[in-house]
Amino acid sequence: MVNLSTKIGSLTLANPIMPASGTFSEDLSEVLDLHQLGAHVTKTITAEKRGGNPTPRVCEVRGSMLNSIGIPSKGVQHFIDNTIPFYNAYDVPLVVSISANSADEFARICEQVSVPGVAAIEVNISCPNIEEDGKAFAMRPSTTTAVMEKLRSASDLPLWAKLSPNTGETIEVALAAEEAGADALVVANTLLSMAIDIHTRKPKLGNLMGGLSGPSLKPIALRMAYQCAKSVQIPVIGCGGISTVEDIVEYLIAGATAVQVGTATFINPNIMVTLLGQLETYLETRNIANLSDLVGSVRDEDAADAVVFMETAP
Amino acid sequence: MSLIQRHTAGEVSPANGTTHEVETTVKSNTPVNGEYRLLTLDAPQSVLDCQPGQFFHILCPVTTTEQPYLRRPMSIYGYSAEKGELQFLYKVTGEGTRALATLAKGDRLNVLGPLGVGFTIQDDWQNLLLLARGVGLATLAPLAQEAQRLNRKLVAICSARNADVLMSIDHFKSLGAEVITVTDADGTSDLENLRAIIEGRIADQGVDAMYTCGSNRMLKLLQEIGATHNIPGEIALEQQMACGLGMCQCCVRSFNREGTITQERVCREGPVFGIEEAMAW
Numbered sequence: 001m002v003n004l005s006t007k008i009g010s011l012t013l014a015n016p017i018m019p020a021s022g023t024f025s026e027d028l029s030e031v032l033d034l035h036q037l038g039a040h041v042t043k044t045i046t047a048e049k050r051g052g053n054p055t056p057r058v059c060e061v062r063g064s065m066l067n068s069i070g071i072p073s074k075g076v077q078h079f080i081d082n083t084i085p086f087y088n089a090y091d092v093p094l095v096v097s098i099s100a101n102s103a104d105e106f107a108r109i110c111e112q113v114s115v116p117g118v119a120a121i122e123v124n125i126s127c128p129n130i131e132e133d134g135k136a137f138a139m140r141p142s143t144t145t146a147v148m149e150k151l152r153s154a155s156d157l158p159l160w161a162k163l164s165p166n167t168g169e170t171i172e173v174a175l176a177a178e179e180a181g182a183d184a185l186v187v188a189n190t191l192l193s194m195a196i197d198i199h200t201r202k203p204k205l206g207n208l209m210g211g212l213s214g215p216s217l218k219p220i221a222l223r224m225a226y227q228c229a230k231s232v233q234i235p236v237i238g239c240g241g242i243s244t245v246e247d248i249v250e251y252l253i254a255g256a257t258a259v260q261v262g263t264a265t266f267i268n269p270n271i272m273v274t275l276l277g278q279l280e281t282y283l284e285t286r287n288i289a290n291l292s293d294l295v296g297s298v299r300d301e302d303a304a305d306a307v308v309f310m311e312t313a314p
Numbered sequence: 315m316s317l318i319q320r321h322t323a324g325e326v327s328p329a330n331g332t333t334h335e336v337e338t339t340v341k342s343n344t345p346v347n348g349e350y351r352l353l354t355l356d357a358p359q360s361v362l363d364c365q366p367g368q369f370f371h372i373l374c375p376v377t378t379t380e381q382p383y384l385r386r387p388m389s390i391y392g393y394s395a396e397k398g399e400l401q402f403l404y405k406v407t408g409e410g411t412r413a414l415a416t417l418a419k420g421d422r423l424n425v426l427g428p429l430g431v432g433f434t435i436q437d438d439w440q441n442l443l444l445l446a447r448g449v450g451l452a453t454l455a456p457l458a459q460e461a462q463r464l465n466r467k468l469v470a471i472c473s474a475r476n477a478d479v480l481m482s483i484d485h486f487k488s489l490g491a492e493v494i495t496v497t498d499a500d501g502t503s504d505l506e507n508l509r510a511i512i513e514g515r516i517a518d519q520g521v522d523a524m525y526t527c528g529s530n531r532m533l534k535l536l537q538e539i540g541a542t543h544n545i546p547g548e549i550a551l552e553q554q555m556a557c558g559l560g561m562c563q564c565c566v567r568s569f570n571r572e573g574t575i576t577q578e579r580v581c582r583e584g585p586v587f588g589i590e591e592a593m594a595w
Contacts, residue, residue, distance in 0.1 A: 027560035027582065030331025031426070043563075051577055057564040058556045060383045065556065069563050072577065214383065266384060266557040267373065269426060270335050 002283040003290045006257050008235045009158050009183040013038035017276050020239050020262030021097040026086050031269040040087050044097040044124045046073040047109040054206030059195050064214030066193050068207035076112050084117045093119035103147040107154040114155040121157050126164030126189035138164040141176035148180030158183040165191045165220055174228040184235045187225040213263040217241040229255025245278035255296040334360045340421045350405050357400040364393040365432030366456035367550050367586040371558035373424040380413035387555045389453040403452035429558055430585045433457050433548050439522040442466050447473040450528040451482045453550045458489040473503045516543055530594050547589035553580040568593050
């Protein structure tokens with residue numbers, strides 16, 4: 001029997017598989033046994049009620065998808081009264097994802113959701129939709145520092161900073177988040193993208209641009225997870241394009257201590273539990289007793305050109 | 315024993331709903347006319363407790379030329395627990411339906427469902443009227459099936475471009491419905507003629523409830539007639555979907571609920587809504 005448990009700072013998860021924010025809700029319990037997951041990660045909420053972006057809110061690209069949902073939110077009180085009690089019926093750590101337009105608003109909602117029943121707060125400082133032209137805190141080290149410091153002083157709960165692939169300064173942003181008190185990094189959110197209908201010549205998303213997710217994002221998010229794991233001391237949670245057990249193993253080898261599965265759940269709503277079984281089988285058949293034995297086991301020491309590649313990488 | 319020991323790779327876990335992701339087998343997949351095809355699946359009992367108006371989320375196959383990624387929502391055309399059968403009527407329009415059209419007898423197809431909130435037939439609704447155009451008839455066919463089971467009278471007004479694409483006429487007749495057909499080619503499908511037909515039914519036989527789907531023009535017409543004669547109605551709406559379960563918030567539409575405009579998910583709060591709250595688009 002293998003040990004699938006994993007530690008994210010002070011938090012121990014029964015297994016490393018959890019949903020990515022925005023691809024999970026109470027509704028999935030219709031199809032999937034939510035007890036099986038390593039953690040529950042809620043869709044990002046904002047303090048105020050928000051309607052979200054105009055439709056169409058998603059479109060399909062080759063083997064992946066774009067979305068510009070725009071964080072519709074019923075507000076923090078509705079969340080505290082309804083959503084937290086729903087998840088507290090499960091003996092699974094609850095991770096609450098939050099966002100806001102300013103650092104002060106962000107700190108306020110962080111304090112508001114720091115309530116019993118919440119195990120950690122994922123701070124979505126990377127959503128490409130909420131500010132004009134996809135700008136987000138996690139695009140620059142300075143704005144990351146500014147928002148993370150305010151968030152840190154607003155809550156004693158573990159803070160998971162969700163980073164953005166829409167930056168040329170992955171390592172600098174990761175270090176800034178760590179320095180400002182993040183307890184873990186979630187790497188990464190969606191990549192700002194676009195698609196146009198060639199018949200109507202209209203953008204395929206109502207919001208013109210949106211975030212790319214799905215298998216085509218995986219090599220990018222994996223590269224970032226690797227860079228972050230090499231650079232920071234806090235745990236890295238891999239997120240981006242996972243749809244097979246090989247994808248999970250790849251993220252773990254790159255240095256992630258847990259993973260989030262997102263878009264794949266839209267295709268196969270049972271996939272997280274399926275992947276969990278497959279991960280257990282993978283470890284068993286290779287006589288790997290502990291999941292942690294895989295984490296960060298990438299054999300990159302022989303890559304003579306590694307430094308060159310790191311420099312040319314964003 | 316750990317929780318996960320109960321699950322081997324690929325096994326579906328227990329959950330608390332009536333929605334299931336299942337593998338089905340294609341029984342047949344045949345053209346109905348130049349544009350539409352009828353797909354009949356051998357489906358497990360777990361997904362056959364359907365309500366008229368509900369839908370399935372279909373994982374279309376990937377072929378050498380077609381690579382659909384997201385599932386495609388499709389309203390149920392027919393379901394039978396006795397026969398272990400599910401049917402979908404679809405028009406080949408894009409990558410997903412082109413891929414679906416390649417399925418042959420014996421092929422496997424993964425479907426998720428049944429999903430959403432279906433039509434209601436209240437106990438005191440004896441005379442039902444449905445109005446649909448083109449493939450919209452597919453969505454309303456299970457309603458005719460249910461009306462027959464409940465011993466209600468049903469008139470189906472079927473509209474199409476021309477007689478060639480008037481589908482399901484025999485199907486509706488076999489379910490005991492009275493069928494009125496109108497076509498663009500005959501010049502009988504215009505709104506004023508439809509209004510006259512429906513007003514005539516209300517005056518002669520009486521109409522207790524009206525049902526439609528898909529078309530903006532028909533929605534407005536039935537809203538006007540419903541308001542004038544105080545007749546309730548329901549409409550099945552479409553919207554592009556990703557998850558089909560309510561998680562992704564992508565399939566919202568606007569509704570007028572007692573003067574307040576709200577956004578509701580077509581997959582979860584719908585796809586069937588009250589005709590008075592639906593908003594023309």
